[in-house]
Amino acid sequence: MVLRSDDGTFTAAQKAAVAKAVTQWEAQPAVASVRDPFVLQQQLDDAQRKIADGEQQIATNAQKLADGQKQLDAGTVQLDANAAKLAQGKGQIATAFRQISAGESQLAAGKQRVAQGQSELASGRRQLAAGRSELAAGKAKLASGQAQIASGERQLAAGQATLDSGKAQLAAAQQELDSGKAQLADARAKARDGDQQLAAQQHQLDAAKTQLAGAEQQLAADQARLPEAERELAAQQARATSSPTSAPTPTAPAPTGSATPSATDTATPATQPTTAADPDPAVQAKIAALRSEIARLRTEIPTLRATVDQQTPAIQTAQRQLDQGKGKAAAGKATIDTKAAELAAGQQKLDAKKAELAAGQRTLDAKAQQLQGGKAQLAAAAAKVDNGQRRVDAAAAKLAAGERAMASAQATIDTNEAKLDDARAKAQAGQLKLTEGEKQLLAARDEVTKRQQQITDGRAQLDKARADLALGKRQAALTDGLRFVSTDGTTALVGVTFDKPMNSVAPEDRKEVTTLTSELKDAGITALYGKELTEDVSSVAGPGEIVGLIVAAIVLIITLGTLVAAGLPLLMALGGVGLGLGVTMALTHVLTLNTVTPVLALMIGLAVGIDYALFIVNRHRTQLRRGMGVVDSLALAIGTAGNAVTFAGLTVFIALAALTVTGIGFLAAMGLVAAGTVLAAVLINLTLLPALLSLVGLRVLRKKERAALAEHAATGAVTTGGRHIGAEGDRGWGAWVTRRPWPVILGGLVLVGLLGFPAAGLRLGLPDGGSESPSSSAYQAYTTIGDKFGAGANGPIIAVADLPAGLTAQQATLKQVEVAERLATVEG
Numbered sequence: 001m002v003l004r005s006d007d008g009t010f011t012a013a014q015k016a017a018v019a020k021a022v023t024q025w026e027a028q029p030a031v032a033s034v035r036d037p038f039v040l041q042q043q044l045d046d047a048q049r050k051i052a053d054g055e056q057q058i059a060t061n062a063q064k065l066a067d068g069q070k071q072l073d074a075g076t077v078q079l080d081a082n083a084a085k086l087a088q089g090k091g092q093i094a095t096a097f098r099q100i101s102a103g104e105s106q107l108a109a110g111k112q113r114v115a116q117g118q119s120e121l122a123s124g125r126r127q128l129a130a131g132r133s134e135l136a137a138g139k140a141k142l143a144s145g146q147a148q149i150a151s152g153e154r155q156l157a158a159g160q161a162t163l164d165s166g167k168a169q170l171a172a173a174q175q176e177l178d179s180g181k182a183q184l185a186d187a188r189a190k191a192r193d194g195d196q197q198l199a200a201q202q203h204q205l206d207a208a209k210t211q212l213a214g215a216e217q218q219l220a221a222d223q224a225r226l227p228e229a230e231r232e233l234a235a236q237q238a239r240a241t242s243s244p245t246s247a248p249t250p251t252a253p254a255p256t257g258s259a260t261p262s263a264t265d266t267a268t269p270a271t272q273p274t275t276a277a278d279p280d281p282a283v284q285a286k287i288a289a290l291r292s293e294i295a296r297l298r299t300e301i302p303t304l305r306a307t308v309d310q311q312t313p314a315i316q317t318a319q320r321q322l323d324q325g326k327g328k329a330a331a332g333k334a335t336i337d338t339k340a341a342e343l344a345a346g347q348q349k350l351d352a353k354k355a356e357l358a359a360g361q362r363t364l365d366a367k368a369q370q371l372q373g374g375k376a377q378l379a380a381a382a383a384k385v386d387n388g389q390r391r392v393d394a395a396a397a398k399l400a401a402g403e404r405a406m407a408s409a410q411a412t413i414d415t416n417e418a419k420l421d422d423a424r425a426k427a428q429a430g431q432l433k434l435t436e437g438e439k440q441l442l443a444a445r446d447e448v449t450k451r452q453q454q455i456t457d458g459r460a461q462l463d464k465a466r467a468d469l470a471l472g473k474r475q476a477a478l479t480d481g482l483r484f485v486s487t488d489g490t491t492a493l494v495g496v497t498f499d500k501p502m503n504s505v506a507p508e509d510r511k512e513v514t515t516l517t518s519e520l521k522d523a524g525i526t527a528l529y530g531k532e533l534t535e536d537v538s539s540v541a542g543p544g545e546i547v548g549l550i551v552a553a554i555v556l557i558i559t560l561g562t563l564v565a566a567g568l569p570l571l572m573a574l575g576g577v578g579l580g581l582g583v584t585m586a587l588t589h590v591l592t593l594n595t596v597t598p599v600l601a602l603m604i605g606l607a608v609g610i611d612y613a614l615f616i617v618n619r620h621r622t623q624l625r626r627g628m629g630v631v632d633s634l635a636l637a638i639g640t641a642g643n644a645v646t647f648a649g650l651t652v653f654i655a656l657a658a659l660t661v662t663g664i665g666f667l668a669a670m671g672l673v674a675a676g677t678v679l680a681a682v683l684i685n686l687t688l689l690p691a692l693l694s695l696v697g698l699r700v701l702r703k704k705e706r707a708a709l710a711e712h713a714a715t716g717a718v719t720t721g722g723r724h725i726g727a728e729g730d731r732g733w734g735a736w737v738t739r740r741p742w743p744v745i746l747g748g749l750v751l752v753g754l755l756g757f758p759a760a761g762l763r764l765g766l767p768d769g770g771s772e773s774p775s776s777s778a779y780q781a782y783t784t785i786g787d788k789f790g791a792g793a794n795g796p797i798i799a800v801a802d803l804p805a806g807l808t809a810q811q812a813t814l815k816q817v818e819v820a821e822r823l824a825t826v827e828g
Contacts, residue, residue: 001494002528002781003037003520009489010038010525017523018492025496030509032499037484037492044483047476054469058462065458072451079444086437093434096427103420110413117406124399128392135388138381145378152371159364166357170350177350180343187336194329201322205315212311219304226297233290240283467810471817478820486788493785502532510534528781531769545602552610560621565700568617568692573609576684580605580677594666597673605677608652612685615641620693621700627712630697634690642686649682768795799823 005014015038025034485492496513498505510533520527549570556566581598619641623633656678659671698706737744769782785794801819803812 001496001530001533002784003492003494004526004528004784005490006524006526010485010492014523014525017519017525018494021520022494025513028509028512030498030500030505031513032497034494034496035484037494041483041485041492044479047472047479051469051472051476054465054472058465058469061458061462061465065455065462068451068455068458072448072455075444075448079441079448082437082441082444086434086441089430089434089437093427093430096423096430100420100424100427103416103423107413107416107420110409110416114406114409114413117402117409121399121402121406124395124402128395128399131388131392131395135385135392138385138388142378142381142385145374145381149371149374149378152367152374156364156367156371159360159367163357163360163364166360170353170357173350173353177343177346180346184336184340184343187339191329191332191336194332198322198325198329201318201325205318205322208311208315208318212308212315215304215307215311219301219308222297222301222304226294226301229290229294229297233287233294236283236287236290240280240287471813474817474821478817478824481790483789488788491784491788493789496533528784529777530781531772531778534772534776534778545606548606552606556610556614560617560700561702562700564696565617565621568689568696568700569610569613571692572613572685572689573606573681575688576609576681577602577605577677579684580673580680583676583680584673591669593669593673597666597670600670601674601677604652604656604674605681608649608678609681609685612645612649612681613689615645616685616689617693617700624698624701624709625705627709630694634693638686638690645682645685649678652678653682770794 003018005011007014010018018038019036022034022036025031483493498509514527514529514533553566553570556569557563560566580601584593584598584601587593616637619637620633623636624630628636653675656671656675660668662668693700698709701709769778772779772782774780782794799819801816803815807815
């Protein structure tokens with residue numbers, strides 16, 4: 001939209017009126033946004049001044065940051081000096097505390113030894129009292145045991161006499177049983193031989209199994225030992241590589257139960273370094289042994305595994321054969337065992353009696369053994385009592401000596417503890433001073449850190465300001481020459497953005513924008529609207545299409561000479577267009593189409609519909625004039641002219657549908673809709689037109705031609721196709737043209753050249769405001785923009801860039817500027 005002041009340059013009142021109109025336009029439901037041109041122009045004009053102010057502000061802030069950094073560096077140097085002094089004091093305090101800690105450790109060790117000695121003394125006292133009690137009890141048990149031993153010896157002598165009598169009776173019975181056993185000796189000889197053979201085989205098999213089990217155990221042991229040896233080797237190697245060159249020698253603790261402490265018990269010297277061999281021979285020897293063992297295991301494991309895998313199948317086969325032999329031997333033994341059952345029963349009775357005598361003998365032997373043990377215990381108890389008495393006496397003497405040593409050690413500990421308390425008090429006083437100094441130093445460092453952070457933040461803000469300024473310069477350079485108000489102040493541009501594509505904006509919404517200009521007229525402002533706001537393609541058919549149909553009807557009537565023949569092509573064209581556009585409008589519920597699409601389909605549908613109908617109608621009329629019947633003529637016309645219609649229609653259909661390969665959505669939609677309309681025209685002309693022609697019959701011919709046909713039918717004359725009935729023969733324009741072919745051809749070429757001469761000035765492109773009527777608002781707006789804002793301002797190019805995902809607003813702006821700068825390098 002172009003706003004032009006009728007008074008020359010825009011006044012303040014006119015600018016206010018424009019601002020009010022902008023507000024009203026923005027309030028419209030269909031309008032997405034409208035920008036005040038004077039506000040936009042003011043922003044562009046202020047951009048250079050803001051850039052200069054920003055550069056001055058950045059230079060000032062950079063100098064302030066540099067001065068602050070110098071002051072901060074000086075403060076940091078002073079803090080480092082104070083920190084060095086504080087570190088020195090901390091070292092002294094730490095040394096004092098280490099000495100105090102060493103003294104405390106020594107004092108604690110002494111106290112621990114004294115406490116341990118006191119505990120040992122108390123334990124010794126308890127042990128001495130327990131020993132004396134045990135000694136008295138042992139003496140009493142010794143006397144009682146001696147009396148029990150004497151009584152047991154008498155009972156043992158009486159039982160042995162009874163047992164000897166029973167053994168004599170058992171010997172006689174055994175002789176009778178041995179005589180019965182001799183009778184079975186021969187029967188068992190053969191079984192014994194077989195058992196020996198089986199036993200030998202079993203022995204060999206068991207030996208093989210034992211050998212195999214040993215190999216499997218050795219294999220399992222080696223497999224378990226191998227990773228263990230490898231881990232031990234790794235540990236030894238790590239120990240060898242990390243072995244220190246010196247190790248402290250700790251103070252040996254006092255032995256438990258010692259009567260008199262040694263010189264090392266009361267003194268606690270500092271650890272003394274002991275130089276160790278590097279590397280340690282023992283560790284190296286251990287590593288070498290482990291490596292040798294690992295090598296042996298890695299060699300032995302595969303050998304053992306192969307042995308086990310080889311011997312297992314052979315042993316299993318031998319075991320099956322041995323089990324078969326044992327089954328046969330068991331069958332032979334069953335017979336012998338049956339015959340020996342009675343003898344076994346007698347043997348059982350004899351064995352029972354032997355068992356009774358053996359039990360009695362064991363009882364006597366046990367009692368005799370118990371008696372001998374009692375005697376030994378009595379002797380040992382007597383020796384233990386004597387030994388206990390000596391130990392009790394020695395423990396009493398040792399306890400007295402330990403109590404004297406503990407008293408001396410406690411006195412030494414009390415003296416050292418007093419000295420240690422005094423040193424600790426002095427060290428703590430120094431620590432308090434040191435802590436206060438650290439607090440002051442930390443506070444100063446915090447202040448320095450805070451100021452350093454402020455400087456860092458200031459530098460970051462300064463860098464951001466520089467980046468923003470650089471971006472602003474680039475944007476200002478890109479907008480150089482861009483204006484929303486002309487340089488003479490007489491014209492302003494207003495851009496109205498709708499909330500949907502321009503071709504989809506309803507005409508009433510466009511009209512609503514153009515009617516809200518009454519206040520602008522009152523303020524002396526003329527509003528000129530662009531072509532986008534003034535054009536209206538809401539209707540499919542306009543005056544041009546209606547005029548075209550009237551002209552086509554006149555031409556057809558003159559050419560065909562009958563209203564019926566002239567009306568059928570028009571009717572077929574309208575039917576095909578109605579069918580094609582009806583389907584297209586139905587598809588708009590699921591598809592979005594450009595408003596120009598049905599207009600194009602209408603024009604192409606009317607053209608091909610009339611043309612295809614004329615093919616068939618003209619063929620049918622020619623055949624009727626030759627005397628052919630209506631039905632036969634229709635069949636022949638569809639078979640000949642209908643084929644031409646089908647071929648021509650498919651050609652046009654393919655050409656229009658090929659617009660889909662352009663990859664442009666609206667062109668593809670236009671091509672497909674127009675192709676559908678052509679297809680509808682072909683189908684109607686091949687189906688509906690023959691039906692209508694059969695209904696109208698001979699009325700497609702002129703009256704004169706129908707009369708001639710009737711006359712020939714009455715006389716019985718038949719035409720064979722030489723001349724048309726009712727035709728002028730050699731008269732008419734057709735005969736005149738055929739008699740003068742070359743002049744007609746040359747004249748036609750000259751006429752076509754004259755008609756096509758305007759094509760030399762043909763300008764290709766989409767229509768804009770410059771193609772409108774000079775008196776229209778769109779044309780005036782177009783020319784005014786070119787005159788007031790320079791060439792190209794009335795034909796802007798909109799570039800759409802696909803930016804990478806995940807960009808921040810700053811990064812997206814930089815990408816947009818880069819695209820704009822590259823476009824700015826394009827010539828023109």
